[in-house]
Amino acid sequence: MVGICVISARGGSQGVPGKNIKRVLGKPLIVWSIEQAIATPEISRVVVSTDSPEIAKIAKSAGAEVPFLRPQHLSNSEAGKFQVWQHALEACEKEYNEKYNFFVDLDCTNPLRDVDDISAAISQFKEAQTRNIDAVFSVCEARKNPYFNVLEKSDDGTLKICKKGQDGQWIVRRQDAPEVLEHVASIYVLSPEFLKSNAKNLLEGKTEGYYIAPEKTFDLDSEVDLELIEFFLRKKLQKNRQSLLDVVGKRVVLVGATGVLGSYYSQMLVAEGCIPVLVDRPGSTVITLGAELGVQAFEMDVTNEQEVITGFAQIREQFGDIDAVINNAAVTSEGLASGGGDPFSPFEKSSLDVWQAAIDVNLTGTFLVAREGGRLMKENGGGSLINVSSIYGVVGPDHSIYDDMPFKSFAGYSASKSGVIGLTRWLASWWGKDNLRVNCVSPGGVFNDHAVEFEQRYAAKTAMGRMANPDDIAGMVLYLISDASKYCTGQNFIVDGGFTCQ
Ligand SMILES: NC(=O)c1ccc[n+]([C@@H]2O[C@H](COP(=O)([O-])OP(=O)(O)OC[C@H]3O[C@@H](n4cnc5c(N)ncnc54)[C@H](O)[C@@H]3O)[C@@H](O)[C@H]2O)c1
Numbered sequence: 001m002v003g004i005c006v007i008s009a010r011g012g013s014q015g016v017p018g019k020n021i022k023r024v025l026g027k028p029l030i031v032w033s034i035e036q037a038i039a040t041p042e043i044s045r046v047v048v049s050t051d052s053p054e055i056a057k058i059a060k061s062a063g064a065e066v067p068f069l070r071p072q073h074l075s076n077s078e079a080g081k082f083q084v085w086q087h088a089l090e091a092c093e094k095e096y097n098e099k100y101n102f103f104v105d106l107d108c109t110n111p112l113r114d115v116d117d118i119s120a121a122i123s124q125f126k127e128a129q130t131r132n133i134d135a136v137f138s139v140c141e142a143r144k145n146p147y148f149n150v151l152e153k154s155d156d157g158t159l160k161i162c163k164k165g166q167d168g169q170w171i172v173r174r175q176d177a178p179e180v181l182e183h184v185a186s187i188y189v190l191s192p193e194f195l196k197s198n199a200k201n202l203l204e205g206k207t208e209g210y211y212i213a214p215e216k217t218f219d220l221d222s223e224v225d226l227e228l229i230e231f232f233l234r235k236k237l238q239k240n241r242q243s244l245l246d247v248v249g250k251r252v253v254l255v256g257a258t259g260v261l262g263s264y265y266s267q268m269l270v271a272e273g274c275i276p277v278l279v280d281r282p283g284s285t286v287i288t289l290g291a292e293l294g295v296q297a298f299e300m301d302v303t304n305e306q307e308v309i310t311g312f313a314q315i316r317e318q319f320g321d322i323d324a325v326i327n328n329a330a331v332t333s334e335g336l337a338s339g340g341g342d343p344f345s346p347f348e349k350s351s352l353d354v355w356q357a358a359i360d361v362n363l364t365g366t367f368l369v370a371r372e373g374g375r376l377m378k379e380n381g382g383g384s385l386i387n388v389s390s391i392y393g394v395v396g397p398d399h400s401i402y403d404d405m406p407f408k409s410f411a412g413y414s415a416s417k418s419g420v421i422g423l424t425r426w427l428a429s430w431w432g433k434d435n436l437r438v439n440c441v442s443p444g445g446v447f448n449d450h451a452v453e454f455e456q457r458y459a460a461k462t463a464m465g466r467m468a469n470p471d472d473i474a475g476m477v478l479y480l481i482s483d484a485s486k487y488c489t490g491q492n493f494i495v496d497g498g499f500t501c502q
Contacts, residue, residue, distance in 0.1 A: 001101035003122065004045045005037040006088040007064065007108050010075050011052030019220050020050075020108050021058055025233050029220060030055065032111030032233075034062040040118045043104060045096065049088045051075035067095040081105070082201045085188075089195050102126070103195060105188040110219035112232050113138070113186050113212065121210040125189035134194035134205030138186040138212045147177035181209055184217045244484040248273035251322045252481060253315060255279040255302060255369050256329030256388075258286050260448050264470035265326060265477060266293060272478065277319050279311065280329070302329050302365030312372035321380040324481045325373035327387045331361040334448065337407035344408035358412030363419045370427055374436060382435025386480045387424045389442040391496050393417030401457040417442075421492050428490030437489040439480050443473045444496025463498020472497070 009020035009030050021028040030048070037046040048059035048066050051074075056066040068091050074084050089103055102125055104118065117138075125136040144150045146162035148171055154160055165171045165178075187210060194205045215235075218228045252269055256262045257278035269276040270293050278297040280286035290297025296319060300311035315322070336343040336354065343354040366387055377383030390413070397409035424440040431438060445458050447467040459466045476495045479485050494500055 001042070001126065002098065003043050003102045003104055004047060004089075004092055004098075004100045005040070005043045005104040005106060006047050006049050006085065006092070007033050007037065007059075007106050008049045008070075008081065008084050008088070009052070009055050009059075009108050010070075010079075011050065011055060012075070012077070016220055016222065016226065021055055022220070022226070024111060024220075024226065025230055025237070028058050028062075029111060030059060030108040031062040033106045033108040034059060034064045036111075036113065036115050036118060037104070037106055038063050039115045040104075040122075042119055042122045045092070045098075047088065047092055049084060067091065080201060082195075082199070085190065086195050089192055100192050103190045103192050105190070107185040107187075107219060109221070110184070110186040110216075110229075112216040112218060112229060112236070114216070114236075117210070117212055117216065118187055121187045121189050124208065124210055125191075128208055129191075132206060133191075133208050134199075135188060135190040135202060135207045136210050137188040137202065137207060138184040138217075139181040139209030140184050140212055140214055140217050142180045142182040145174065145177045145180050147171045147180070148174050182217070184212050185219045186212060186216065244486075245479070245482045247478060247482050249275065250324060250481055251275045251277075251319065252324045252326065253277045253279060253322055253373055254326045254328060255300070255373075256326075257297070258284045258289055259328075259330075259332075259335070260446055261443070261470050261473060262328050263289065265328065265474060266295075268471075268474050268478070270295060274481070277315055277322075279315075302369055303360040305368055308365075308368040308372050312376060316376055322373070322376055322383060324384040324386060325369065325377065326477060326481075327366050327369045327373070327385065329361060329365055329369070330388065331357050331413070333407040333410055333413060336410070344410060347411055350411060354410060355412040355415075358410070358416045359419075362413065362416035363423070366420050367423060370423065370438070374427065374431060374438070378431060378434045378436050383437075384480055384485070385427065385431075385436065385438045386477060387420050387438065387440045389417040389420040389424075389440050389492060390414075391442055391444050391494065391499050393419075393421050394442055394492070394494060395500050398461060401454065401461065405451065405454050424492065425490045432489055437480075437485070439485070439488055439490070440492040441473065441476050441480065442492055442494045442496070444468050444494075444499045446470060446473065461499055462496065463501055466497060468495070468497060 013019045020030045037043055046064045048064045049070050050056055051070045059066050074087055085105060121136055128136060150162045151159045152162050161170060171177045199205055215232050218225055220226055220229060252274045254265055254276055257266050258280045266278055266289060276295050278286050278290045279300050281301050282299040286297045298311055301307050370385055374385050392409060392414040402408040421440055424438050427438040445467050455467055473495050476493050
C-alpha cells in the first residue's frame with residue numbers, strides 16, 4: 001500500500017504568530033512532524049502544503065517535499081482543512097504521477113505524537129477498510145462530559161448540565177454518563193476516494209477514532225499550550241535519551257569471556273538483556289560458564305587463523321546477525337604469572353617467547369577477531385567493534401610499583417596494546433562508512449586480590465586514589481555497545497580513575 005503524508009502549515013496564524021515555525025525545544029514546530037512522518041515506515045512521501053516561502057524553505061531542509069505553494073483562497077483563516085487536503089491530494093497525484101492507497105495528515109501544531117501512533121493509526125485504517133471506513137483520526141476520552149459536568153445557560157441565565165441521559169433523567173454519577181470523545185488535532189488517515197467525493201468535511205464520511213494517550217493531545221493554540229507541549233516533549237526526550245543506553249536484545253560476541261573482566265562482562269551482558277555469545281580459548285571454562293548463564297559458548301584460540309574463521313562462521317550459522325564484538329582476550333602479566341615459570345626477567349634478558357605470546361594473542365588475535373567479527377557486522381549493516389587496550393598501551397609503567405611483586409609489567413604487553421590502539425584507528429577509518437564503529441577501551445589496573453602493598457602503590461598513582469573494580473570498566477563497554485555511542489568511532493576510551501591524567 002502506498003501512502004502519502006501531507007503536513008499543512010499556513011504562514012499566518014491568529015493565536016500564536018508564526019506558530020508553525022516557532023522554535024519548540026530549539027526546533028521549528030513543523031520539523032517535529034516532518035521528522036515523525038519521515039520515520040514512519042508506511043509513508044512513502046512527505047509533502048508540506050504551505051503558502052509561505054519561509055515555511056517551504058524550513059520544510060525542505062528538514063527533508064520534506066514542497067511541490068507547490070498553496071493558493072491564497074486555501075490559505076486564509078476561513079479555509080477548511082478538508083479542502084486543503086483535497087487540493088494537496090490532487091496536486092501530488094499530478095506532480096508525481098502516483099495513486100495513493102491512503103492519505104495521512106499530521107497536524108503540525110501537535111508534535112507530541114510518536115511514530116508508533118502514526119503507524120498504529122494507519123494499520124487501524126487499513127483494517128477498517130473491510131467496514132468501508134473513510135477516515136480514522138486521533139481522539140481521546142473527553143476530559144469533561146456534557147452528560148455530567150459540561151454546563152450551559154438556561155434562558156433565565158441559570159446553569160444546567162448540557163444533556164440528559166437516554167431516559168430523560170439527569171445523570172448524577174460520572175460512570176453512568178455515555179462515553180464522549182474529544183477530537184485531537186494530531187493524526188488523520190483518509191481514503192483518497194473519500195477526498196475525491198462530494199464530501200465537504202471529515203465528519204460527512206464514515207469515521208473511526210484512533211485513541212491517543214492524554215499526554216499527547218495538546219496542540220499549539222496559545223502561549224500556555226507552548227509551555228505544556230515543551231513540558232511533555234522534554235519528558236519524552238528524557239525517556240528516549242535513557243533508551244539510547246538500552247542494550248536489551250543486542251547480540252554481542254564476547255571474546256576472552258572467562259578472565260577477570262570477561263567473566264564480569266559475561267554476567268553483565270545477561271543482566272542487561274543482551275544476547276551474548278561467549279568465546280574463550282580451548283581448555284578455558286567458557287563452555288561451563290555458558291551453561292551456567294544459559295547462553296551460547298564457543299572455544300576458539302584467537303591466535304589460530306583457521307579457528308577464528310571457522311568459529312565466526314559457526315557463530316553466524318547458529319546465532320545469526322551480531323551487533324557488537326568485544327575483542328577482550330589477552331595475555332596479561334598476571335595471566336603469565338599464574339602460568340608458572342619466570343616470564344619477568346629484566347628487559348635485557350627478556351624472552352622472545354613472552355614477547356611473541358603477547359604479540360600473537362594481544363595483537364594478531366585482536367586483528368583476526370576484528371577481521372572476522374567485523375566482516376560479519378559489515379555484512380549485517382554495521383555494529384560496534386570494541387577492542388581492548390590498556391593504560392600501558394598509552395603510557396609507560398612506573399616499574400617501581402612492581403618491585404618484589406610476583407608479576408611485572410612487560411614490554412610485549414605495552415607494545416601489543418599500543419598496536420591495538422593503532423589498529424582501532426585504522427579500522428575505524430576503514431569501516432566508518434559501513435556503519436561499523438571501532439573503538440578501544442583502555443582500562444587501568446583492576447583489583448584482583450593484589451597484595452596490599454601493590455594496591456597501595458598503584459592507588460597512589462591514580463587521581464581517584466584506588467584501583468578499578470570490574471564494574472568501573474564495564475560501563476564503558478556497555479556505552480560502546482549501546483546506541484548512545486552511535487557517533488563515536490576511532491577513539492581510545494581510557495577508564496583509569498585518573499592514572500594517566502597526572
Ligand atoms: N585486569 C586489568 O587490570 C586490565 C588492565 C588493563 C587492560 N586490561 C585488558 O582487559 C582485558 C581483560 O583483562 P583481564 O584482566 O580479564 O585478563 P585475563 O587474563 O583475566 O583474561 C584474559 C582472557 O583472554 C583469554 N585468552 C587468552 N589467550 C587466548 C587465546 N589464545 N584465545 C582465546 N582467548 C584467550 C583468557 O582465557 C582469558 O579469559 C585484556 O585485554 C587486558 O589486557 C586488563
